[in-house]
Each structure stands twice: as C-alpha cells, then as structure tokens.
Amino acid sequence: xxxxxxxxRLAAFQAVRRLDAIHGGAIPWADITRGFTVDGQQVMxxxxxxGIFPPRQMRRGLLSIKTTVPRQGRRRRYExxxxxxxxxxxRFMGDDPANADNRALREAWEDRTPxxxxxxxxxxxxxxxxxxxxxxxxxxxxxxxxxxxxxRRDAATLSDAADLRRYAVIEAKKRLHQAVFRELVLxxxxxxxxxxxxxxxxxxxxxxxxxxxxxxxxxxxxxxxxMSVLHHSAYxxxxxxxxxxxxxxxxxxxLGIHDGPTLAxxxxxxxxxxxxxxxxxxxxxxxxxxxRYEQFRAAA
Numbered sequence: 008x009x010x011x012x013x014x015x016r017l018a019a020f021q022a023v024r025r026l027d028a029i030h031g032g033a034i035p036w037a038d039i040t041r042g043f044t045v046d047g048q049q050v051m052x053x054x055x056x057x058g059i060f061p062p063r064q065m066r067r068g069l070l071s072i073k074t075t076v077p078r079q080g081r082r083r084r085y086e087x088x089x090x091x092x093x094x095x096x097x098r099f100m101g102d103d104p105a106n107a108d109n110r111a112l113r114e115a116w117e118d119r120t121p122x123x124x125x126x127x128x129x130x131x132x133x134x135x136x137x138x139x140x141x142x143x144x145x146x147x148x149x150x151x152x153x154x155x156x157x158x159r160r161d162a163a164t165l166s167d168a169a170d171l172r173r174y175a176v177i178e179a180k181k182r183l184h185q186a187v188f189r190e191l192v193l194x195x196x197x198x199x200x201x202x203x204x205x206x207x208x209x210x211x212x213x214x215x216x217x218x219x220x221x222x223x224x225x226x227x228x229x230x231x232x233x234m235s236v237l238h239h240s241a242y243x244x245x246x247x248x249x250x251x252x253x254x255x256x257x258x259x260x261x262l263g264i265h266d267g268p269t270l271a272x273x274x275x276x277x278x279x280x281x282x283x284x285x286x287x288x289x290x291x292x293x294x295x296x297x298x299r300y301e302q303f304r305a306a307a
Contacts, residue, residue, distance in 0.1 A: 009066045011046075016121060018045045019052060019070055023123055023135045031209055032186045036131040053125055059100050059108035068120045069111040072097060072139075072153070076127035094142060094152040095124070095179075104146035112151050116141035124153060126183055129194070134186040136179050155179040188226035189213040195289040196233035201281040202255065203272070205235050212239040216295040228289040232281065241273065248303030251293040253280045256300075258307050 022043035026034045042051040045064070053071045054060045061069040074097075100108040115122060121138030128134050136155050143152040155178070192213035199206050214234045217224035224230060232249070234242060241247035241261075248256040255276045262274055283290045 012065050012067060012120075015045050015050055015062065015065055015070065018043050018050070019123060020121075020137055022052065023137055027135050029209070031189075032134055032182065033128060033132045033190055034125075034135055036133065039125065039133065052123070057100065057108060059112055061108075061111045067111075068115040068118055069108075069122055071123040071125055072112075073125040073133070074127050076130050076132075094154050095139075097151050097153050099149040099151070102149065104149065112141060113144045116144040116151065124155070128183065128186045129190045132190060134183050136182070184226050188231060191228050192231035192233050195228045195284040195286070196282070197284075199233065199282070200235045200238060201233050201283065202238045202276055202279075203235055204282065210235050212236060214239045214242055216291060216299050223295065228284075229292045230295055232291055237269070237273070245303045245306035247273070247276070248300050248307075249281060249291075249296055250300045251296045253283060253291070253296070255279050255281060256303065258303075 023034075026038055030038070039052050040055070042049050044050065048064060050062050050064055050070075051060070053073050058073045058075075059069055060071045060073065097112075099112070100106065103109065104113075114120075119140060121140055124136040124139045125133040126136060139153050139155045141151050142154045145151065189212065193208060193211055198208045198211070200211055205211070211233055212235070213231045215224055215226075216230050216232065219226075232242075238247065242249070246258045246261050248258075250256065255278065257274060257277050261270075262277065264270060281291075
C-alpha cells in the first residue's frame with residue numbers, strides 16, 4: 008500500500024470517528040463534505056455525484072462508498088442488499104466493470120485495503136461503518152461483496168471466516184436500524200424531548216417503549232418516544248413511568264430525595280403529560296405504554 012494512501016485512510020478513519028461521536032451516529036452530509044487535512048492538503052471523504060469515491064490524492068483503491076436515501080420523488084441510485092451470509096452487496100457504478108470507479112473497487116479487493124461505508128439513514132444523513140473490506144468483486148453481477156470489521160483471509164477454517172463475517176454484518180445492520188429508528192422518532196417529535204422540550208438533538212435518544220427483545224418491539228415510531236439522555240436512563244431503570252394517557256409518574260424513592268436542580272427538574276415532571284406528534288399514527292402505542300407502565304409499577 009502506498010504510504011500516502013495509508014495516511015489518508017488513517018486520517019479519514021479519525022475524521023469519521025469524530026463526526027460519529029459528535030452526531031451520535033447520524034452524520035449530516037454538510038459535515039461530510041468538509042473533509043479533512045493530510046500533509047496540508049484538503050481531502051474529501053466522499054463525492055456528491057459518485058457512490059464509489061477515491062479522492063484525487065489517492066493513487067490506488069478508494070476511500071469510501073455511499074448508499075443514499077433519496078428525497079421524496081427521487082430514485083435510489085445505489086441499491087445495497089444486506090445478506091444473511093455475512094456481507095453487503097454493493098452495486099457497481101454503471102454497466103462497465105472497467106470504468107474508473109469500479110476499477111477502484113476492484114483494487115480495494117485485490118489489495119485488501121479498508122475503507123468507509125457511508126450508509127444513508129435519511130436524506131442528507133449517514134451512518135458511517137468502518138473499516139469495511141471488499142471480499143468479492145464480480146464483473147458478471149456488476150456488484151461487490153462488502154464486509155464490515157476485520158476481514159481475515161487466513162482465518163482458521165471457512166466456518167470461522169463465515170461466522171466472523173456474519174457477526175460483523177449483524178452488528179452493522181443493528182447499528183443501522185438503530186440509527187434509522189432514532190432519526191424517524193426525532194423527526195416525528197420535531198427534534199425535541201417529549202418530556203422536557205429540550206431542542207438539542209445531540210442530547211436526544213429514541214427510547215423504545217417495548218424493547219427489541221420483545222417480539223412486538225419493532226423499530227417503528229409508535230414504539231418510540233424522543234427523550235433526553237437523562238430521561239431515557241430514568242425510563243429504562245423504571246425510575247420514571249408513562250401511563251397509557253401519557254401522564255408521567257416518578258418512582259416514590261426518587262420523589263423522596265432532595266438534592267439539586269437536576270433532580271428537582273425530574274421531580275417537577277410528576278403528573279405532567281408528554282408531548283406527542285400531531286400525526287396519530289406516530290403517537291405512542293397505548294397498549295405498549297400500558298405494558299411498560301405495569302413494569303414500572305411492579306419495579307416501584
């Protein structure tokens with residue numbers, strides 16, 4: 008691997024790690040376009056018009072691939088498929104396997120070099136998955152297999168390698184689903200906490216009413232409530248409950264403590280109602296709230 012290419016990749020991973028931490032897994036396109044600096048040069052993370060992106064400074068391979076969620080009325084240009092066999096299938100750019108973009112994808116496969124997958128979770132918002140590797144490049148199907156995480160060609164057995172791929176993709180898909188769920192819930196609640204009206208998205212979570220492990224706990228807006236980090240933690244610990252009418256209740260032990268303004272602000276929510284979206288289909292499911300409220304009562 009060329010030394011400059013290697014330093015560009017390392018700097019790109021650092022840049023995307025910082026963006027991921029700042030934005031909680033939903034990175035705005037505007038921040039992606041700012042790029043990063045290597046040897047005093049501005050290097051781009053991705054290109055607007057190209058899903059397969061080698062920056063002009065790189066000599067071989069690529070730095071990122073992108074899957075977009077188009078704005079309403081537009082078609083998705085790249086269609087990725089998450090396979091149960093342990094990979095994402097990524098479509099080539101155009102129909103010519105030998106064009107420059109597809110050749111860069113082939114070089115990443117030949118050299119086993121890591122890169123970044125910017126996976127769209129909403130128009131202009133992306134979940135970054137890194138490092139990812141190309142494990143197969145197929146001119147016949149005009150697609151490549153992309154695997155998140157460490158890919159080891161020298162794995163002890165084929166089953167070990169397959170298990171490693173499967174685990175990495177399951178984890179990546181889980182993160183993507185969580186990011187999509189959060190974005191849908193925060194959009195429905197207009198980027199505000201349903202309990203405190205806090206408008207800072209970076210401090211907001213999409214709290215599940217029924218958890219993932221419950222077969223009814225699907226990642227849909229009606230199974231979520233926009234909450235600040237503090238309120239989400241209290242809700243998950245059953246220190247705070249919400250009844251089917253949206254009325255907030257606090258654990259009796261919590262009400263009996265008197266220590267500072269943060270606790271006082273929590274206690275002030277007793278008997279208040281949460282704010283819910285205007286669209287009826289996006290409001291919290293009353294049956295789910297009832298199930299969860301009974302868990303709160305039992306814990307209290």
